[in-house]
Amino acid sequence: MARTAAVVPDAAGLDELRAAAATCTGCDLYRDATQTVFGEGSERARVVVVGEQPGDQEDKTGRPFVGPAGAMLDRALRELAVDRSALYVTNAVKHFRFVRVERGKRRIHKTPSRTEVVACRPWLLAELRRVCPEYVVLLGSVATKALLGPSAKLTDLRGRLLDLDSVDGEPVPPARLLVTTHPSAILRAPDREAAYAGFLADLTVLAKALDK
Numbered sequence: 001m002a003r004t005a006a007v008v009p010d011a012a013g014l015d016e017l018r019a020a021a022a023t024c025t026g027c028d029l030y031r032d033a034t035q036t037v038f039g040e041g042s043e044r045a046r047v048v049v050v051g052e053q054p055g056d057q058e059d060k061t062g063r064p065f066v067g068p069a070g071a072m073l074d075r076a077l078r079e080l081a082v083d084r085s086a087l088y089v090t091n092a093v094k095h096f097r098f099v100r101v102e103r104g105k106r107r108i109h110k111t112p113s114r115t116e117v118v119a120c121r122p123w124l125l126a127e128l129r130r131v132c133p134e135y136v137v138l139l140g141s142v143a144t145k146a147l148l149g150p151s152a153k154l155t156d157l158r159g160r161l162l163d164l165d166s167v168d169g170e171p172v173p174p175a176r177l178l179v180t181t182h183p184s185a186i187l188r189a190p191d192r193e194a195a196y197a198g199f200l201a202d203l204t205v206l207a208k209a210l211d212k
């Protein structure tokens with residue numbers, strides 16, 4: 001199939017968006033991925049959580065954050081008594097980008113390019129416009145740069161509530177934004193417990209804001 005820019009239906013509900021995204025050929029990632037992994041959760045969620053891209057298990061199941069990174073996210077949410085089923089969880093890029101290793105037996109995550117992030121962004125903006133969350137949580141650098149631009153630095157921004165009302169000059173429903181690390185970075189960190197504590201501290205800012 002030839003590649004064409006993402007065609008996002010106007011004024012669509014999440015089910016309609018999900019169905020349209022299933023056949024997206026807006027970048028080349030659809031060629032090797034199993035399927036589009038669209039966001040999941042309540043259309044009335046107060047919080048949209050944005051990850052980077054689906055991993056191996058997400059690609060196979062078609063659901064975001066069901067693998068090891070999802071387990072790390074779930075652990076933190078549980079600890080903060082934030083109910084995941086009340087959130088809307090999605091990714092900046094909706095297809096798995098990977099390289100094959102061990103003679104093709106294993107698929108290893110490869111960071112999506114800026115071109116892929118920008119090609120996929122209309123879906124993320126459509127999700128934000130549909131859900132109109134009070135809070136948007138950006139997990140990791142790719143999600144942060146997807147919404148805040150290529151020069152945004154996670155380390156400068158993490159752990160405090162910021163304002164979001166436009167993305168690259170395009171208006172989005174106003175929301176408070178929280179940047180934090182990606183749960184996969186915790187799994188790779190030399191001191192996992194310290195990295196997890198930092199993640200939890202960032203998400204505590206969200207949990208407290210939700211309780212107010």
Ligand code: URA
Pocket residue numbers: 051052053054055058063064065066067069070091184
């Ligand atoms: N990592 C992500 O960023 N998203 C997923 O859905 C899974 C792992």
